[in-house]
Amino acid sequence: MVAMSQxxxxxxxxxxxxxxxxxxxxxxxxxxxxxxxxxxxVSPLSEAKVREAIRMLGYRPNAAARALRSGSAEMLGIVVPxxxxxxxASLAHAVEEAAAxxxxxxxxxxxxxxxxxxxxxxxxxxxRRVDGVFLCSIVAEPDLxxxxxxxxxxxxxxxxxxxxxxxxxGVGLEDGGRLAVEHLIGHGHGDIxxxxxxxxxxxxxxxxxxxxxxxxxxxxxxxxxxxxxxxREGGYQAGEWFxxxxxxxSAVFVSSDLQAVGFLRALHDSGVQVPSDLAVVSFDGSxxxxxxxxxxxxxxxxxxxxxxxxxxxxxxxxxxxxxxxFPVTLIRRASCGCVSEx
Amino acid sequence: MVAMSQxxxxxxxxxxxxxxxxxxxxxxxxxxxxxxxxxxxVSPLSEAKVREAIRMLGYRPNAAARALRSGSAEMLGIVVPxxxxxxxASLAHAVEEAAAxxxxxxxxxxxxxxxxxxxxxxxxxxxRRVDGVFLCSIVAEPDLxxxxxxxxxxxxxxxxxxxxxxxxxGVGLEDGGRLAVEHLIGHGHGDIxxxxxxxxxxxxxxxxxxxxxxxxxxxxxxxxxxxxxxxREGGYQAGEWFxxxxxxxSAVFVSSDLQAVGFLRALHDSGVQVPSDLAVVSFDGSxxxxxxxxxxxxxxxxxxxxxxxxxxxxxxxxxxxxxxxFPVTLIRRASCGCVSEx
DNA sequence: TTCGCGAATCTAATCGTATAGATTTGCTCT
DNA sequence: AGAGCAAATCTATACGATTAGATTCGCGAA
Numbered sequence: 001m002v003a004m005s006q007x008x009x010x011x012x013x014x015x016x017x018x019x020x021x022x023x024x025x026x027x028x029x030x031x032x033x034x035x036x037x038x039x040x041x042v043s044p045l046s047e048a049k050v051r052e053a054i055r056m057l058g059y060r061p062n063a064a065a066r067a068l069r070s071g072s073a074e075m076l077g078i079v080v081p082x083x084x085x086x087x088x089a090s091l092a093h094a095v096e097e098a099a100a101x102x103x104x105x106x107x108x109x110x111x112x113x114x115x116x117x118x119x120x121x122x123x124x125x126x127x128r129r130v131d132g133v134f135l136c137s138i139v140a141e142p143d144l145x146x147x148x149x150x151x152x153x154x155x156x157x158x159x160x161x162x163x164x165x166x167x168x169x170g171v172g173l174e175d176g177g178r179l180a181v182e183h184l185i186g187h188g189h190g191d192i193x194x195x196x197x198x199x200x201x202x203x204x205x206x207x208x209x210x211x212x213x214x215x216x217x218x219x220x221x222x223x224x225x226x227x228x229x230x231x232r233e234g235g236y237q238a239g240e241w242f243x244x245x246x247x248x249x250s251a252v253f254v255s256s257d258l259q260a261v262g263f264l265r266a267l268h269d270s271g272v273q274v275p276s277d278l279a280v281v282s283f284d285g286s287x288x289x290x291x292x293x294x295x296x297x298x299x300x301x302x303x304x305x306x307x308x309x310x311x312x313x314x315x316x317x318x319x320x321x322x323x324x325x326f327p328v329t330l331i332r333r334a335s336c337g338c339v340s341e342x
Numbered sequence: 343m344v345a346m347s348q349x350x351x352x353x354x355x356x357x358x359x360x361x362x363x364x365x366x367x368x369x370x371x372x373x374x375x376x377x378x379x380x381x382x383x384v385s386p387l388s389e390a391k392v393r394e395a396i397r398m399l400g401y402r403p404n405a406a407a408r409a410l411r412s413g414s415a416e417m418l419g420i421v422v423p424x425x426x427x428x429x430x431a432s433l434a435h436a437v438e439e440a441a442a443x444x445x446x447x448x449x450x451x452x453x454x455x456x457x458x459x460x461x462x463x464x465x466x467x468x469x470r471r472v473d474g475v476f477l478c479s480i481v482a483e484p485d486l487x488x489x490x491x492x493x494x495x496x497x498x499x500x501x502x503x504x505x506x507x508x509x510x511x512g513v514g515l516e517d518g519g520r521l522a523v524e525h526l527i528g529h530g531h532g533d534i535x536x537x538x539x540x541x542x543x544x545x546x547x548x549x550x551x552x553x554x555x556x557x558x559x560x561x562x563x564x565x566x567x568x569x570x571x572x573x574r575e576g577g578y579q580a581g582e583w584f585x586x587x588x589x590x591x592s593a594v595f596v597s598s599d600l601q602a603v604g605f606l607r608a609l610h611d612s613g614v615q616v617p618s619d620l621a622v623v624s625f626d627g628s629x630x631x632x633x634x635x636x637x638x639x640x641x642x643x644x645x646x647x648x649x650x651x652x653x654x655x656x657x658x659x660x661x662x663x664x665x666x667x668f669p670v671t672l673i674r675r676a677s678c679g680c681v682s683e684x
Numbered sequence: 685t686t687c688g689c690g691a692a693t694c695t696a697a698t699c700g701t702a703t704a705g706a707t708t709t710g711c712t713c714t
Numbered sequence: 715a716g717a718g719c720a721a722a723t724c725t726a727t728a729c730g731a732t733t734a735g736a737t738t739c740g741c742g743a744a
Binding site for chain 2: 699700701702703704
Binding site: 685686687688689690691692693694695696697698699700701702703704705706707708709710711712713714 | 715716717718719720721722723724725726727728729730731732733734735736737738739740741742743744
């Protein structure tokens, strides 16, 4: 059975409120009241006529006009460095769900780890007059003036910087670093390296601080550090570098699951056994870590809760929002030696 | 150094065209001409005054008003089943880049594999009067009436159905299935199973058709089939099932990299060696496949090209758009036996 | 019968931008 | 000098929805 026609509707170029009003034999005001459960009420008879007309015409309110008139587009925006990174994908997803639960749509945009692009995207969201912006910035002190001048609230999400006075939602990165390192120390490791994602602007990441602090507290010297991008490729390179190094630590803390996957790959390529030859703990708690070989012990971020909190901070009618830092938890699996494979 | 003030601007609630015009001492029309490189030209003097005024006021055009007036929001929308799936994440990312290159923003929305949600999202995009929609539908014949009645062009992306008359961009799924199976046959396998993602509405996926056709052409009987969700968990379950089965095929074709990763995990857990005990070829060509252990031989989709073509189909001024099917390519790695690990 | 009152409805202004058409300005050419 | 003309600018309307304030209607009370 071949389709008969490309388009069934006779190309009515979108009905407007006025069209509906005319067909229903009422004024545009009444239609608006019906559509919005408006500020005034309408008789059951009118309501019925209006609903019928809406159905007949396939009327759908024009969001642009509505946004113009009422100043709100019922839309939020999020800017992430890279949606291709599973952590940001799940974060964005969680935020979308939380926003949808409150009737807001979400625009997701990628900065591609470029500050210039990040700025452009924020500016774009500002000109769209979204009702709020979640910014996973690649710098510690992003420029929020575009948003401020448009009076658009923003929350810094998955925030690295510590000393911002702006509303933010993040995790205890330093605690995470400590947790990972203390766990490795508990396994008897004394030489613990760090594979750290490279940040722009030379900010100091809490994970690094935590790693260093935990070692110091235990009276151990910091092991080797490698700085590489937040990608699988980066992790792989780190692995190659570690293997060629003269002295190799007995354990490493890796700043993201994504990097850890690449790292494990490199170790596997040269026959280094994890965790017996080299123990690994990573960071994020993403799905990737659950299926790698061996399974990764990882410091998990409570993504859903963070998303909920971020949306609440943006939309909540509460006054000046404070920053929230969520606790991380250690998920023990095979890569540190807690659980055997298989 | 503690920040002195929360907001530096004295809460000017967004300058409008009129404000700029007043400050620059010209009419709103001139300002508009300057901002848009408008349909008429302005003197260098006026232009300079306007630009200065814009700078002083931090003026930024109101996208809602612009959209209302000109009927276009310079925005596209994409609906994917799950942004958390790396394939859709990279597809969405590629589409975003292609759209950005033409000055369009992109809204990404997740249907969560629910048809009801998918419909709601499409309706939402329709009411926002986006300039076009990319739909990765979970069904073969999605309902596009909302878009048609609003005269919003749509392209079916990563399209499974074969017989739609609607503009679509996809890959040769059947060719992909054949390619994978023929390759396995070339390795000497005679009993080849299939792990297929479950689609709603009982549509027949081209990958399955291709798998069956290739076996038939070679005079082989189809091996066991398992239908499981498009997730790592699904792949893992499939693995467990295969291992408990009485007779095990010597090779399998898996319908996505994501599932294959889970599958490999299950095999590893029970000590089955890949590819010696069981060869695997999967589908998508995502990054995941490059870092799994062993590395996955996979049928790759040309994501960037598809994204480019989809944007072109939506925005291109060419007349009635035809559907495009892109060829897939086989990436040979270790899981089929082509390349040894390490 | 007439007044008052509330409910239902309508009229019209508004949001910020874009642009067609009217108007002004400054020149050149005879 | 005056006509003619193009460039620059301005005026005013439309886009579609919302909603305050005006208007209409019907009905009960005096």
